[in-house]
Amino acid sequence: MSSTPAAKSDDDLYREGSQYRIWSFSQSELEEVRRSVNRIASEHLAHEHQMARSAERGGEEEGVKIEYLTEGEEYEMLLHYCVKVQDAAAVYKLPSHIKATAIQYLKRFYLKYSLMEFHPRNIMYTCLFLATKSENHFISIDNFVQPLQRVSKQSIIDLEFIVAQTLSFTLLVHHAFNPIHGYFLDLQSVFADRMDEIRSAHDRARRYANDSLFSDAAFLFTPPQIALAALMMANEGLMDAYMDVKFGQNAVLLRQLKTTTERIKSYIVEGGKPKIGSERALALERKLYVCRNPEKARKRFGNGSSSESLNDSAEPAAKRVKIEQEDTVMT
Known part of the structure; x- marks a missing residue:
């Protein structure tokens, strides 16, 4: 007599979907993806700038030193956006x-492209508009x-x-909000x-789930796992008691x-502290502008051959903000 197959958990079902298959990583894998994207973009831009400079000088291949965004700087800017x-x-x-x-969507896009290839300001609005469509909220x-x-x-x-x-048309995104409910x-x-305690934990957990959006948690863990962690942060005593009831007979699983x-x-x-200061954001915007538009930057900020002279010139703040406004998308 055949036994009835065990019911699949939400975690099991999630691991069968495209979101887990395409967009889940180990920490080392995620770091390597970002490192590779940054390296390839920097090398590609350096080659393009070298060729353009060479053509401008009639074949003379004089190098132009430009500081490209580092992997860490790209991540800072990504969280800012x-x-x-x-x-x-x-x-x-x-x-x-x-x-x-x-x-x-925005974070996934920049696992395939560098911020130096597509400015995040343009991509962020496209991601938001696309999200309203995929979530059936027409605007x-x-x-x-x-x-x-x-x-x-x-x-x-x-x-x-x-x-x-770029998202591989995986437009359905699973979040921790549904498992929290x-x-x-x-x-x-x-x-x-314990209804009052449960309601309070639910509301606080949603805020923690929101904080998780500004971390790498969604690339490393499943939505039910993130939901459980958010509830643990909201009310550890309540959730300890709950987990003992649900999983107490399986000490290994509980651990x-x-x-x-x-x-x-x-x-x-x-993830609860994703913001960078305005001065840091402005410095990164300026560096991004320079590495995307070295000749424009050279004409605007001076004829120094190094990115240091471009990045450190004493421009008024109002004029520096204009850099972001005038930047365009590279395709």
């Missing part, structure tokens, strides 16, 4: 899951660009297919006399879950 996605989502009063989808392109300055609807339309293709319902069935949630908690804490 993830915060900008969150701010833009608030302008449109979009639900949390749409904001989360747009942020994940017309005209209404979408209406509150935006220096962003045309054509610039979004032109990039939409490139972004979707699932745990919320199950907690009520286990601890019916593994607690180890995993502890790891995730460190990522959530890190």
Whole structure:
């Protein structure tokens, strides 16, 4: 007599999907992906700049020293623009899951391309607009660009297919918000006399899940695991009791879950502080402009041959901000 197959957990189902197959990594794999993307883009830009300089000088191959963004600087800027996605989502009063989808689109895009190839300002609005479509929250392109300055609807339309293709058309994104709600319902069935505590933990856990968006947690762990860690941070005593009820008969599994949630908690804490200061953001914008447009920068900031002379010239702050406004997308 055949036994009934065990029911699959949410984790099991998630691991069968395209999000896990394409967008899940170990920490070392993720670091190598970013390192490779940064290296390839830097080498490609250096070659293009060398060729352009050589042609300008009639074949003379004089090198132009330009400092390209490092892997760490690219990640800093990426998180800066993830915060900008969150701010833009608030302008449109979009639900949390749409904001989360747009942020994940942006982070996935820059696992395939460098910020030095596509400026994140243009990509972030395309990701947000695409997220409203994939999450069935219709906003017309005209209404979408209406509150935006220096962003045309054509610039979004032109990039939409490139972004979707770069994402391997995996537009459905699973987040921790749904598993948090699932745990919320199950907690009520286990601890019916602790409703106020459960509701409070649910609301706080959603805020921790939001913080996780600004970390690498989604690339390293499953949404149910992130949800469990967020609830543990919200009310550790409640969740310890819950896990003892649910998994207490399997000491090995319980220990593994607690180890995993502890790891995730460190990522959530890190993600809760994603902002960089305005001066740092301006410095990185300036460096990005220089490495994408070395000749324009040279004419604007002087004739020094090194990126140091370009990056350190004493420009008024208002004029430096104009750099970002005038930058264009490289394709």
